[in-house]
Amino acid sequence: xxxxxxxxxxxxxxxxxxxxxxxxxxxxxxxxxxxxxxxxxxxxxxxxxxxxxxxxxxxxxxxxxxxxxxxxxxxxxxxxxxxxxxxxxxxxxxxxxxxxxxxxxxxxxxxxxxxxxxxxxxxxxxxxxxxxxxxxxxxxxxxxxxxxxxxxxxxxxxxxxxxxxxxxxxxxxxxxxxxxxxxxxxxxxxxxxxxxxxxxxxxxxxxxxxxxxxxxxxxxxxxxxxxxxxxxxxxxxxxxxxxxxxxxxxxxxxxxxxxxxxxxxxxxxxxxxxxxxxxxxxxxxxxxxxxxxxxxxxxxxxxxxxxxxxxxxxxxxxxxxxxxxxxxxxxxxxxxxxxxxxxxxxxxxxxxxxxxxxxxxxxxxxxxxxxxxxxxxxxxxxxxxxxxxxxxxxxxxxxxxx
Ligand SMILES: O=C(O)C(=O)C[C@H](O)[C@H](O)CO
Numbered sequence: 001x002x003x004x005x006x007x008x009x010x011x012x013x014x015x016x017x018x019x020x021x022x023x024x025x026x027x028x029x030x031x032x033x034x035x036x037x038x039x040x041x042x043x044x045x046x047x048x049x050x051x052x053x054x055x056x057x058x059x060x061x062x063x064x065x066x067x068x069x070x071x072x073x074x075x076x077x078x079x080x081x082x083x084x085x086x087x088x089x090x091x092x093x094x095x096x097x098x099x100x101x102x103x104x105x106x107x108x109x110x111x112x113x114x115x116x117x118x119x120x121x122x123x124x125x126x127x128x129x130x131x132x133x134x135x136x137x138x139x140x141x142x143x144x145x146x147x148x149x150x151x152x153x154x155x156x157x158x159x160x161x162x163x164x165x166x167x168x169x170x171x172x173x174x175x176x177x178x179x180x181x182x183x184x185x186x187x188x189x190x191x192x193x194x195x196x197x198x199x200x201x202x203x204x205x206x207x208x209x210x211x212x213x214x215x216x217x218x219x220x221x222x223x224x225x226x227x228x229x230x231x232x233x234x235x236x237x238x239x240x241x242x243x244x245x246x247x248x249x250x251x252x253x254x255x256x257x258x259x260x261x262x263x264x265x266x267x268x269x270x271x272x273x274x275x276x277x278x279x280x281x282x283x284x285x286x287x288x289x290x291x292x293x294x295x296x297x298x299x300x301x302x303x304x305x306x307x308x309x310x311x312x313x314x315x316x317x318x319x320x321x322x323x324x325x326x327x328x329x330x331x332x333x334x335x336x337x338x339x340x341x342x343x344x345x346x347x348x349x350x351x352x353x354x355x356x357x358x359x360x361x362x363x364x365x366x367x368x369x370x371x372x373x374x375x376x377x378x379x380x381x382x383x384x385x386x387x388x389x390x391x392x393x394x395x396x397x398x399x400x401x402x
Pocket of ligand 1: 037170210212262312313314316339389
């Protein structure tokens with residue numbers, strides 16, 4: 001069997017997604033997500049110009065060899081654009097392999113390690129009372145783990161809080177919108193929020209919080225300490241992760257578990273944090289960390305060091321990525337949690353899929369392959385719309401991490 005065609009499909013059913021569809025000379029197809037929020041066209045061009053020509057005529061069964069060819073063959077290794085493009089190819093080839101074998105991909109990865117994939121949902125609101133209502137919405141729906149974000153009084157545009165709590169769309173305008181940030185206000189506000197949610201919902205509900213790369217290590221250490229009484233499952237992205245020594249400093253001061261990795265692209269970004277046991281959850285995703293093959297490699301390394309998976313799963317990762325993530329989640333020994341934000345009805349229609357949510361768990365499709373596809377005709381009705389992630393400024397105007 002040979003790869004006969006590979007199509008790059010950019011569509012915007014409410015938000016932009018980039019999908020690669022590989023077609024073999026025997027008519028078997030596979031799909032892979034290549035969406036990089038706010039930089040979609042860079043990956044689309046990388047795929048169309050530099051990857052598709054290399055794929056044509058290759059044996060689709062040679063997944064690892066193709067991965068190595070794209071990684072080593074570029075010479076310019078790693079980075080989000082390259083690794084998202086490689087991810088799309090890798091994911092599509094696993095999809096094809098599953099279809100050819102007549103098995104869901106998780107069976108090819110070693111089979112089930114659990115009955116379902118525990119997911120966490122997102123509760124977010126402007127006020128504490130509305131937040132409690134939103135957490136209740138999720139627990140009523142069966143979620144066992146909830147990420148909790150609120151607006152910080154006095155600040156415009158706090159991360160994670162949108163007008164409609166059921167949607168999360170940070171890339172809301174063609175050019176970057178600007179939000180305002182104050183670490184002192186945030187640090188004064190958040191512990192009270194978690195205290196109230198814990199008091200209201202009791203000890204069983206797993207609670208998470210995302211600082212979204214905004215703190216310094218010592219600020220994060222103080223927050224981690226303040227949050228200890230509320231027994232978080234994790235504090236996410238406490239500091240920008242370029243300076244990984246920062247995690248040692250945080251670790252030295254708090255037992256609040258730490259999660260990071262959604263912006264990481266390769267095992268090399270994760271190695272130190274994992275092998276020095278500076279984190280508890282690694283949040284790399286299929287789409288941004290080189291596909292199913294490379295994600296497995298990262299999670300295998302993590303398993304040696306008591307680090308569990310906690311894959312990124314915001315709505316800017318397409319249903320193709322989520323479907324693939326579930327096959328990985330089901331088959332690894334050190335699964336932790338999977339992030340889950342349901343996509344809109346328009347997105348779900350463009351990406352028909354067989355995964356389903358029940359009682360706090362997601363279950364992958366039992367169809368051969370990944371159990372997800374793209375309806376190309378429908379996708380063509382939603383042309384690309386430029387959309388940028390926001391900027392964040394301190395109250396005095398200084399640019400800060402968003
Ligand atoms: O899901 C999360 O934890 C995020 O932080 C989501 C990111 O802001 C989002 O994927 C950026 O595109």
